[in-house]
Amino acid sequence: MPPSSWIGWLLQLSWPALRQQWGRQTLALLAIALGVALATAVQLINSAGLREFDAAARALSGQADLELTAATGALDEALFARLAEREDVLALGPMLEGRAQLLDAQGQPFSLRLLGVDMLQLAQLQPELLPVFDGDRPPDLLADGQLFLNPAALQRLGADLGAKSPAELSLRLQVQGQARSVTLRLAGRTATAGAPLAVLDIAVAQALLGRPGELDRIALRLLPGLDPQAVAAGLALPPGVRARTAAAAEGQAAQLSQAYRVNLGVLSLMALFVGGFLVFAVHTLSVAQRLPQLALLGVLGMSARERAGLVLSEALLLGLLGSLLGLALGIGLAALGLRQLGGDLGAGMLGGMLGGARPQLQLPFVPLLALGSLGLLVSLAAAALPVWGLRRLPAAQVLKGLGADTHPRLPRWLGPGLLLLGGLLSLLPPLHGLALGAYAAMLSLLFGGLAAVPALVDGLRRLLPRRRSALALLIRERAHDQAGEATRMLAGVLVALSLSVAMLVMVGSFRTSLDDWLRDMLPADLFVRNGLRAARQEGLPLPPAFVQRLRASGLAERIAQQRTRELSVAGQPVLMLARELPDDEGRLPLTGALAPRSQLPPIYVNEAMRDQLRLRPGDTLMLELAGQAALAVQVRGVWRDYSRQSPALLIALADYQRWSADTAVTDLMLHLPPGAADMQALQQRLRALAERPEDIELAAAGELRRFSLQLFDRSFAVTYWLQAVALGVGLFGVAASLSAQVLARRREFGLLLHLGFERRALRRMVVAEALLFGAAGAIAGLLLGLAISAVLVWVLNPQSFHWSMDMHVPLTRLGLLMFSVLLASGLTAWWAARAAAGPDALQSVKEDW
Incomplete structure (x- = not known):
């Protein structure tokens, strides 16, 4: 046609x-x-x-x-010289990374990533890092004391707003444990995307960071046609050096x-x-x-x-x-x-x-x-x-007005079968880091719940009181005849309600677990750390003189310390937190059972490390640190770590110091005496103990907890909006379905009025039917939502983010959700029944003749 x-x-x-x-x-x-x-x-x-x-x-x-990178520590520059002699290597690019602190246009400090490169090799290896020049003459790329900034760094300096870029920049950084200020000349810009970045010549970077003869990575460009993995296998790299394709x-x-x-x-x-x-x-x-x-x-x-x-x-x-x-x-x-x-x-x-x-x-x-x-x-x-x-x-x-039921009836076993299938799918492991089994399980649970709605409506009908009245009889028979129609009417609100319940329970469980975790991980009143950062944003040690003055000041009743650094486990980089652990392990945010103690020093791995290395409590690991013999430790248990999704471990500070002889301190946790002075004045006195107060970061436990929870709420703000939109669409759906069904029954209402029914009784009947269907949708949505939330809490989050949590059901919010569904159903039915049972309802009977 x-x-x-x-x-x-x-x-x-x-x-x-x-x-x-x-x-x-x-x-x-x-x-x-x-x-x-x-x-x-x-x-x-x-x-x-x-x-x-x-x-x-x-x-x-x-x-x-x-x-090429090192599992821990740095690469020796001699490796670069040896690789340069290979005939299968077309070009080599050494890189050295660091961090500096710079003041933005408003005078606020921000972190600047320093990247030292071989300026003469950039065109062959990393053309995106090449400096961009606007004049007739290109800048001298090898001049001492200069750097080139990317757009993000220039934006922080206000240069993108029309302000003139400063000719010289004052950077704060830490070199061999000592903080220092360095002035460098801004020689130009690069077009590199991402976070604030400064590109320097490799020789300038080594001198600036106090790391002569060291490299952080080496980029290799091979001759055309060579297999990178085959070349990597034949490099005969020193122990602790890893090779991976770009x-x-x-x-x-x-x-x-x-x-x-x-x-x-x-x-x-x-x-x-x-x-x-x-x-x-x-x-x-x-x-x-x-x-x-x-x-x-x-x-x-x-x-x-x-x-x-x-x-x-x-x-x-x-x-x-x-x-x-x-x-x-x-x-x-x-x-x-x-x-x-x-x-x-x-x-x-x-x-x-x-x-x-x-x-x-x-x-x-x-x-x-x-x-x-x-x-x-x-x-x-x-x-x-x-x-x-x-x-x-x-x-x-x-055409005779007898209607037609053209929709197929679902088999009674379909609902329970899909619900059972959803439970089985939730047991599947993740595939390539994605919880596909959990997604399939939730979809199966949703369709299983929809298929089970007729049985639920019929079950609620049987609970109705068996009064010998025409109104009660009509309500029961209508529920019996239209149980299948309930699935079509309630489908939207049931899905929206169940997903809303699931998200409420999951977010509430996550927030409650995070709050408990913060109390366990922030046991002190005040926390002190170095404001300067290492190349990978790790915390740098606090100046020893500042730590000594703080201990002698008497400002804190007790001072606990922590050392944070990266080490290697099974060839993988792992963040280590060495801190003074409590004697009562129950005060740690542990999950799962603990292994029996052994003669080896105990460690606690986070869930990401457990999953990535497939560890279990009781396993033995070897901790590797540059310049130290490997340390054998026992995996005592698993701890919850909501601050990162990468591998990390906890170890007692005394065990770490005996092994490494490293007495540096990254963080200090101050327990203040009862009735201490106000926090702001105390922080000013603490900063006064440092040679450069701006290098010290201080935060109260309450402030850190409040910031973390605000970050959590901001992270899930989008989910709240998505959830509200979905629930609103579902409520509109049930309202539209109810009103259309009521209006379509005008002839039925007219006949009942002819038989002596009062209009008030008709409205009560319609509202009661709507409340029955609404109750079925609310109950099914609640039960389905709780089942889906169990998949979210116990399957999806652990598989996706390596974060487990305790189940927490927000009863008040769930009650409000249930009430909103019943209220929308009742009000819509009352409004539609009032219109359908109006004065012209009696005339609608003639439509059949």
Whole structure:
């Protein structure tokens, strides 16, 4: 059939009917638009943040094929000289990293990454790091005492706002344990993306950082056609030196935020998923109200296929309009989100990698086309079941006013079977770091819960009091006859409610567990650390003179100390926290059972280290540190570590010092005497003990706890909005379904009025039916939500982020959610019944004749 005929049918047959349902059709359009908009915004923001981070990572690896690093410590410059003699190496790029502190345009300190490179090799290996010059003459790349800043660093200095860049910069850094100030000349800029970065010549960097003869990494570019892995295997590297391909290094960096991005992307689809059930309800009710017209069209010669095509065309048009509106709204939300929250929506997952840089929004055609097609697919899928029913439409029966049940009845075993399958899927291990089994389990639980709604409605019907009254009899029989219809009516709100319950329980459990963890990990009143950072943002030791003066000052009743540094375990870098551990291990945030004590020094590994190295309590490990013999230790237990997703371990400070003879202190934990002076005055006295007070960072335990919880709330702020949108769409869906069903029963109400029913009794009956269905949806949503929250708490979070937590159910919020569903159902039914049982209800009986 030519397209012009379809357009004519849509204008003459569909448009008049859809215009009478403009309210429900508008809700369906908005549901698709909101779902597509949220998915588009999150995808564009995620891709922008990751693209900025990838650009920064590629700038370091450049065109190198291999990258050499040390598991602990630094590389010897002699290795560079030996590699330069190999015939299969085309170019070598030495690199040395450090950190300095610089004051921004507002006088606030910020961390600047220092990168020492061979300026003469940049064009071959790392062209993204090459300085950019605007004048006629290029700068002298090998001059002493100069550096080149990237756009993020210049932005912090105010240069991007039209301010003139300072000719000289004063940097604060720590060299061989001593803080010092250095003045360098700003010679130009580089185009490198990412966090604030300064590029220096390798010789200048070695002298500046006090590390002659040392390198942090070596980039190798091989002759064309050589296999990097084969070359790496034949390098005969010294012990503790690792070789990996540049692609592997970039991929490992991107995996740091992979779980967060995937989880947020799945969460952003929640509104579209819930909206799909609303669209399904709208399509179903639209077809149900037009059954006589569609049956008449069949009698007049329109085939079942053509009638199905007509309904599908309506769904296609609705999906197309919703997708276009959603794409436009999503692009606007993405631009606003990048400007206000950055490339990780304020969660801090990429903040350290991007250093506050705002990624630029890009609009790739293929991803936008795929996102737009989601709305089309949702609308067409939602119309599939009503369209399938049209092909089985008994036209004669419908035209006689006897109705038609064209929807298939689900087998009774389907609901319990899908619920059981969901439980089994949750037992699957992660695949490539993604909890795919958990996602499949939650989807199976959702569909299983939907399939079990008729049985739940029938069970609630049996609990109704068996009064010998017409009203009670009608309510029970209606619930019995329409149990299958309850699934279609409650699908949207059930899915939205269950996901909202699951998110409430998961977020509440996480926040409560984080609060408990902070109390265990912050046992002191005041914490002191060095404001200067190492190359990888590790804490540098505090000046020994400052520590001695603090101990002699008497300002603290007791001072505990901690040493933080990186060491190697099984060839993998691991962050070590050596601190004074309590005698009572119950005061540590441990999870799982403890191993029996052995003669070896005990350590406690975090969950990321346990999962990455596949450790169990009781295992023996060898700790490796540059310049020290390896130390055999026993894995005593596993501790919760919400501050990082990378491997880390706890060890007693005395055990570490006996092994390493390292007496440096990274952090001090001060226990203040009762009735100590006010915290601000005390902090001023503590800073006065340092030679450079600005190099010392002080924070009270309450301040750290408050900051951590604020960061948590900001990280999950987006999930609250997504959850609210999904729940709102679900409530609109149940309201639209209830009102449409009530209005479709006008002839039934007219007949009951003819038989002597009072209008007040009719309204009570409709409200009671709605409350029965609403109670079924609320109970099913609550139970499903608790089941899904168990998957989130005990499967998804441990597999995605290596964070376990204790289950916490926020009863008050859940009660408010249940009440909102019942209230929306009751008010909608009362309003619709009042309209349907109006003065013209008696006349509606004539429609059958």
